[in-house]
Amino acid sequence: xxxxxxxxxPVGAEDAHFWSYVAAxxxxxxxxxxxxxxxxxxxxxxxxxxxxxxxxxxASGRGEVWARTVIHPPxxxxxxxxxxxxxxxxxxxxxxxMVSTIVNRDPDDVVVGMPVQLVITEVEPGLALPLxxxxxxxx
Amino acid sequence: MHxxxxxxxxxxxxxxxxRFHASRNPDAIMRVPITxxxxxxxxxxxxxxxxxxxxxxxxxxxxxxxxxxxxxRDLQQPAVRVLSQVxxxxxxxxxxxxxxxxxxxxxxxxxxxxxxxxRLFAEAGVTxxxxxxxMIVEPFTVAVPLTLEQYGFCERGAGxxxxxxxxxxxxxxxxxxxxxxxxTSEAFVHGVNHLPEAVRQVRGTAVNQVANAEVAFICGAIxxxxxxxxxxxxx
Numbered sequence: 001x002x003x004x005x006x007x008x009x010p011v012g013a014e015d016a017h018f019w020s021y022v023a024a025x026x027x028x029x030x031x032x033x034x035x036x037x038x039x040x041x042x043x044x045x046x047x048x049x050x051x052x053x054x055x056x057x058x059a060s061g062r063g064e065v066w067a068r069t070v071i072h073p074p075x076x077x078x079x080x081x082x083x084x085x086x087x088x089x090x091x092x093x094x095x096x097x098m099v100s101t102i103v104n105r106d107p108d109d110v111v112v113g114m115p116v117q118l119v120i121t122e123v124e125p126g127l128a129l130p131l132x133x134x135x136x137x138x139x
Numbered sequence: 140m141h142x143x144x145x146x147x148x149x150x151x152x153x154x155x156x157x158r159f160h161a162s163r164n165p166d167a168i169m170r171v172p173i174t175x176x177x178x179x180x181x182x183x184x185x186x187x188x189x190x191x192x193x194x195x196x197x198x199x200x201x202x203x204x205x206x207x208x209x210x211x212r213d214l215q216q217p218a219v220r221v222l223s224q225v226x227x228x229x230x231x232x233x234x235x236x237x238x239x240x241x242x243x244x245x246x247x248x249x250x251x252x253x254x255x256x257x258r259l260f261a262e263a264g265v266t267x268x269x270x271x272x273x274m275i276v277e278p279f280t281v282a283v284p285l286t287l288e289q290y291g292f293c294e295r296g297a298g299x300x301x302x303x304x305x306x307x308x309x310x311x312x313x314x315x316x317x318x319x320x321x322x323t324s325e326a327f328v329h330g331v332n333h334l335p336e337a338v339r340q341v342r343g344t345a346v347n348q349v350a351n352a353e354v355a356f357i358c359g360a361i362x363x364x365x366x367x368x369x370x371x372x373x374x
Contacts, residue, residue, distance in 0.1 A: 067141075069185045069186050069187075069188075070183070070185070070186040071185050072182065072183045072184055072185070072186075084183075087185075112141045
């Protein structure tokens with residue numbers, strides 16, 4: 001039995017907002033209500049125009065692997081049994097970046113540019129996270 | 140690495156060079172020289188970073204005295220001049236990370252360091268080519284090629300080959316980097332130990348002294364926010 005998975009620990013109101021959507025099974029990101037630019041991680045201001053007006057819009061979850069690493073021990077206790085595992089930065093079609101992990105490929109088979117789909121997944125009772133599946137476009 | 144073909148061995152070569160520097164430094168914690176094969180044999184931490192790419196965990200302290208040039212000249216040790224300094228945040232601030240904002244994904248915007256470096260060198264009236272020795276704070280050795288590129292010591296993407304050429308290795312390199320051993324071999328004091336080494340270099344009192352060092356570059360980790368300083372000899 002592995003240690004309990006760490007829970008999201010929001011660093012501000014906007015971050016808490018994001019995770020409350022995830023807990024409800026929704027992947028939503030901020031979109032500036034003034035200039036229409038998406039942004040993530042959640043922030044109070046638009047870096048493009050400075051506006052605080054924002055809409056939380058549904059994200060496609062579609063994107064591609066923008067960067068990858070393979071994590072080895074030592075890790076937090078909850079992750080030790082999973083090592084080595086792949087951590088990725090995904091660039092969503094909306095242009096924002098999210099950190100996640102790939103659940104359906106061996107770590108060594110994950111390469112930059114792979115098409116992926118983020119899926120909100122219950123990893124243990126009461127904890128949902130946006131995890132990543134490589135979209136099989138070979139067939 | 141994906142865009143420019145930088146190889147993990149480039150990081151290893153910097154780790155080996157810095158360990159060589161530390162092997163001659165009585166204040167260094169890690170003084171046993173390593174080879175590139177030793178680096179390859181060190182366990183992976185978060186690929187492509189291996190154990191020998193990581194900074195140490197230790198206690199330590201360092202200090203510098205900042206005062207007027209007149210007072211500095213009145214002290215026992217030779218004065219060192221601050222030629223210029225910069226601090227910056229990235230155009231798109233992502234906590235402690237400038238990497239996202241420096242890529243094609245953001246329309247090839249400049250990283251914060253690129254903008255800051257222009258001011259750093261302009262205010263000092265020198266160019267990267269005038270710098271004799273560099274102290275680059277490296278939480279991981281990866282920071283060295285990134286910093287060399289962003290501050291204009293080599294072209295973007297050329298940091299790996301720059302290291303491979305031996306340029307960062309004392310005594311023969313064109314720009315010896317972290318001549319005390321750095322965070323990975325001397326000690327991890329959040330980079331504060333890099334500053335006194337730069338001071339020693341322009342004073343001419345370093346263990347691994349760069350001949351006739353006149354200008355030293357010191358940079359905080361290539362992150363966001365960060366900063367850099369140029370020091371010059373007082374002669």
